Amino acid sequence: MASDKSRVMVTCTAPVNIAVIKYWGKRDEELILPLNSSLSVTLHQDQLKTTTTATISKDFTEDRVWLNGVEVDVRQPRLQSCLREIHRLARKRRSTEDKDAPGLSLSHKVHVASENNFPTAAGLASSAAGYACLAYTLARVYGVEAELSEVARRGSGSACRSLYGGFVEWNMGERADGKDSIAQQVAPESHWPELRVIILVVSAEKKLTGSTAGMQTSVETSTLLQYRAASVVPARMAEMIRCIRERDFPGFGQLTMKDSNQFHATCLDTFPPISYLTDTSRRIMHLVHDFNTHHGQTKVAYTFDAGPNAVVFTLEDTVAEFVAAVKHCFPPESNGDKFLRGLPMKSVPLSDELKATLGLDPTPGSIQYIIVTKVGPGPQILDDPLCHLLGPDGLPKPAA
Numbered sequence: 001m002a003s004d005k006s007r008v009m010v011t012c013t014a015p016v017n018i019a020v021i022k023y024w025g026k027r028d029e030e031l032i033l034p035l036n037s038s039l040s041v042t043l044h045q046d047q048l049k050t051t052t053t054a055t056i057s058k059d060f061t062e063d064r065v066w067l068n069g070v071e072v073d074v075r076q077p078r079l080q081s082c083l084r085e086i087h088r089l090a091r092k093r094r095s096t097e098d099k100d101a102p103g104l105s106l107s108h109k110v111h112v113a114s115e116n117n118f119p120t121a122a123g124l125a126s127s128a129a130g131y132a133c134l135a136y137t138l139a140r141v142y143g144v145e146a147e148l149s150e151v152a153r154r155g156s157g158s159a160c161r162s163l164y165g166g167f168v169e170w171n172m173g174e175r176a177d178g179k180d181s182i183a184q185q186v187a188p189e190s191h192w193p194e195l196r197v198i199i200l201v202v203s204a205e206k207k208l209t210g211s212t213a214g215m216q217t218s219v220e221t222s223t224l225l226q227y228r229a230a231s232v233v234p235a236r237m238a239e240m241i242r243c244i245r246e247r248d249f250p251g252f253g254q255l256t257m258k259d260s261n262q263f264h265a266t267c268l269d270t271f272p273p274i275s276y277l278t279d280t281s282r283r284i285m286h287l288v289h290d291f292n293t294h295h296g297q298t299k300v301a302y303t304f305d306a307g308p309n310a311v312v313f314t315l316e317d318t319v320a321e322f323v324a325a326v327k328h329c330f331p332p333e334s335n336g337d338k339f340l341r342g343l344p345m346k347s348v349p350l351s352d353e354l355k356a357t358l359g360l361d362p363t364p365g366s367i368q369y370i371i372v373t374k375v376g377p378g379p380q381i382l383d384d385p386l387c388h389l390l391g392p393d394g395l396p397k398p399a400a
């Protein structure tokens with residue numbers, strides 16, 4: 001962090017998280033308080049991350065934000081809400097905790113630049129990584145050391161889970177002011193080293209119904225959602241935490257799939273119905289079940305968010321065989337060499353027995369590419385000034 005009091009510049013990174021017990025529905029739209037608790041796995045930043053640089057200066061005349069090099073409207077309510085929250089925490093710190101906290105004026109304007117190394121709004125939780133990174137970076141700029149769930153949550157509910165590495169629970173809380181609606185780590189990233197995550201990118205296009213609007217309609221119209229929040233999720237949270245603590249993959253996998261399916265059932269129960277899954281998504285579900293049937297146990301498990309991409313969990317020793325099965329059912333059409341991304345893996349041939357079990361006719365080109373990754377740590381601060389996305393003038397550096 002630069003020490004000049006008139007110009008502090010900080011760059012941080014934050015991870016994507018994928019929920020295994022889904023958040024869907026708010027009890028308070030303004031404070032972004034959920035109808036039920038949720039639980040997620042933090043993905044490794046070597047493969048998927050947001051990088052954010054923030055700087056404040058007395059020379060800036062307005063707050064400005066750039067996302068992937070394009071300036072965005074800083075007046076949008078969720079950005080404003082995050083900025084307001086961080087200012088509130090900074091003021092609180094100065095008045096109650098530390099009178100000598102960095103003497104940055106809260107009236108100074110802020111410039112923020114943020115970049116994802118994966119497609120924005122493709123159903124890969126870019127807003128979660130983005131808002132977690134914004135909260136974490138602004139906290140460092142303003143010298144805020146408080147718990148940041150509330151700041152990140154104001155940007156996007158699921159973002160509070162990206163503030164921690166490993167396995168993370170977002171406790172719905174009970175209070176009307178949301179002070180107890182916070183994320184906390186259930187187990188660190190080192191807890192289950194064999195766990196792997198395979199992302200099957202079906203479509204990198206922007207989704208049709210955003211999560212915010214989608215869940216609002218579900219809250220208004222779906223009785224299944226009310227039942228799920230009140231009567232299903234509490235027991236599932238406890239069971240999921242047990243599966244993670246005991247590294248019980250079959251238990252973890254089955255519950256992950258059931259919860260994804262119930263979330264999508266809730267979408268169908270919404271009126272008018274919402275559908276995020278495509279034919280390819282459903283074919284992936286079949287493939288996973290066929291693969292598990294062949295092995296006589298749950299060796300792989302899918303989950304789908306508000307989009308058609310599948311996120312598949314498995315253990316290290318099963319990655320190569322499952323990827324071979326994916327390639328068999330969804331052969332790459334063009335970018336053969338870029339089809340497999342992320343962690344290196346060996347290639348294995350598919351056994352004739354497994355091939356015979358996979359009931360699907362191959363559909364070339366319906367999966368664009370695969371990213372192999374693992375569980376990873378929470379947000380990081382980058383010390384090297386070369387990592388800053390903003391130049392000394394506070395404007396985005398030209399793309400290299």
Ligand code: DP6
Pocket residue numbers: 018019021022023024032038127155156157158159211212213305306
């Ligand atoms: C399906 O966090 O994107 O990914 O709070 O309105 O910004 P807002 O919604 P968001 O919803 C995520 C929904 C989900 C499930 C999950 O991540 O838990």
